[in-house]
Amino acid sequence: xxxxxxxxxxxxxxxxxxxxxxxxxxxxxxxxxxxxxxxxxxxxxxxxxxxxxxxxxxxxxxxxxxxxxxxxxxxxxxxxxxxxxxxxxxxxxxxxxxxxxxxxxxxxxxxxxxxxxxxxxxxxxxxxxxxxxxxxxxxxxxxxxxxxxxxxxxxxxxxxxxxxxxxxxxxxxxxxxxxxxxxxxxxxxxxxxxxxxxxxxxxxxxxxxxxxxxxxxxxxxxxxxxxxxxxxxxxxxxxxxxxxxxxxxxxxxxxxxxxxxxxxxxxxxxxxxxxxxxxxxxxxxxxxxxxxxxxxxxxxxxxxxxxxxxxxxxxxxxxxxxxxxxxxxxxxxxxxxxxxxxxxxxxxxxxxxxxxxxxxxxxxxxxxxxxxxxxx
Numbered sequence: 001x002x003x004x005x006x007x008x009x010x011x012x013x014x015x016x017x018x019x020x021x022x023x024x025x026x027x028x029x030x031x032x033x034x035x036x037x038x039x040x041x042x043x044x045x046x047x048x049x050x051x052x053x054x055x056x057x058x059x060x061x062x063x064x065x066x067x068x069x070x071x072x073x074x075x076x077x078x079x080x081x082x083x084x085x086x087x088x089x090x091x092x093x094x095x096x097x098x099x100x101x102x103x104x105x106x107x108x109x110x111x112x113x114x115x116x117x118x119x120x121x122x123x124x125x126x127x128x129x130x131x132x133x134x135x136x137x138x139x140x141x142x143x144x145x146x147x148x149x150x151x152x153x154x155x156x157x158x159x160x161x162x163x164x165x166x167x168x169x170x171x172x173x174x175x176x177x178x179x180x181x182x183x184x185x186x187x188x189x190x191x192x193x194x195x196x197x198x199x200x201x202x203x204x205x206x207x208x209x210x211x212x213x214x215x216x217x218x219x220x221x222x223x224x225x226x227x228x229x230x231x232x233x234x235x236x237x238x239x240x241x242x243x244x245x246x247x248x249x250x251x252x253x254x255x256x257x258x259x260x261x262x263x264x265x266x267x268x269x270x271x272x273x274x275x276x277x278x279x280x281x282x283x284x285x286x287x288x289x290x291x292x293x294x295x296x297x298x299x300x301x302x303x304x305x306x307x308x309x310x311x312x313x314x315x316x317x318x319x320x321x322x323x324x325x326x327x328x329x330x331x332x333x334x335x336x337x338x339x340x341x342x343x344x345x346x347x348x349x350x351x352x353x354x355x356x357x358x359x360x361x362x363x364x365x366x367x368x369x370x371x372x373x374x375x376x
Contacts, residue, residue: 003045004210005203008185010042011210012177012217013087016226017114018046019237021083024111024230034081036071036105037089053081071101076108084109087116088224090155092148098155099163106167112230116176119225120154127183127223134187138194157225168229174236175222181213182223215239 003011025031031050035043038054054066055074069075071089084105090098105113118124132146157173164171192202228234 001045002207003042004207006042006045006210007189007206008209008213008217009177009182009189010040011206012182012214013116013224013226014042014046015210015214016174016176016218016237017085017087017116018043020114020226020228020234021047021050021085023235023237025082031083032081034074034076034084034105034108036074036084036086036101037092038087039066041066043085072097072104074104074108078107079110080108082109082111083114085114085116087114088118090115090117090160091152092145094152098160102160102163103167106229112168112170112228112234114226114228115160116224116226117155117160118149118223120156121221123221124154124179124223125150127179131183131186131190134190138190157227160227164227164229168231170228170230170233172228172234172236174226174228175218175220176224176226177222178217178219179221179223181217185209 003015006014021031021033027047027049031047033043033047033050033052035041035052035054037056039056039058041052041054044050044052055069055071056066057070058068067075071086071093086101086105090101093101102113102115105115118128128146128149132142132150135141135143135146161171161173188205
């Protein structure tokens with residue numbers, strides 16, 4: 001990745017530190033740098049030949065070069081590195097721990113240390129509060145880094161310079177990022193986070209801004225200062241010449257803007273097509289809703305009819321059960337009647353037989369009658 005594609009805030013702090021190191025080191029020899037409080041390996045983008053080791057309180061994505069550690073107690077021997085840098089670290093530490101962190105950075109650095117920090121001022125604090133309020137409006141939450149600034153307080157320049165001068169013979173304070181430029185750059189980052197612009201267009205704008213305004217931003221009043229401390233006089237970087245690649249960068253930006261607007265036109269056409277499909281879908285949806293309402297009405301009607309049929313079936317079942325019991329009683333009476341008829345028929349048969357006997361045997365009948373009249 002081209003370092004000029006970085007957001008201006010990161011580009012501003014790391015490019016200046018890299019320039020200072022480059023001006024005071026032979027980059028052909030082994031140069032080792034400890035980047036304290038860095039979760040991204042950004043310095044290596046500016047110094048590809050250097051051995052950059054990052055130290056942070058938690059591991060980042062590039063774990064190969066990140067060591068988890070405490071800035072107040074670095075896990076390295078004295079003079080392990082050529083330089084130690086701490087860019088935007090102190091404001092994230094309690095004030096009581098800052099001097100110890102600076103002392104530890106100086107202990108492990110052979111040539112010197114570079115410290116960058118937002119300077120405490122009423123204006124800076126107000127602008128950070130405004131920026132945090134904007135983040136709440138756009139992202140729904142505050143910026144955790146700005147919250148730590150508010151919690152621990154920004155860094156006061158004078159006490160830090162005073163302490164460093166008791167340790168190092170060479171101490172210099174350099175402007176790193178103009179206050180107005182920092183605030184406008186931060187606002188642009190918020191706008192880019194909100195707008196559906198292409199990544200390429202955003203990168204092109206960052207590249208143009210970083211190439212054109214890096215040196216311009218190195219002036220007071222500042223948001224961030226860079227303090228350099230060393231045991232010997234250090235060279236300061238010369239202002240860069242941006243005219244050489246200004247036209248090339250502007251042409252790249254023009255091309256990216258053109259492509260972006262062409263993409264936006266395509267997106268607008270696509271959006272119109274989707275709107276038409278959405279309108280058709282809405283019409284179909286209404287038809288489906290009407291059909292659903294009709295079907296629901298029919299279901300209710302059929303449900304009522306089924307309820308009536310169930311009720312009628314229940315009544316018929318009761319009637320059937322009652323009729324069945326009546327039939328069973330009739331069957332019992334019928335069988336009893338048949339039994340009586342059978343008995344009557346037998347009795348009639350007996351009487352008929354007796355009558356025939358009497359008619360065919362009259363004497364026997366008289367004898368029988370005489371015997372019946374005898375007195376015992």
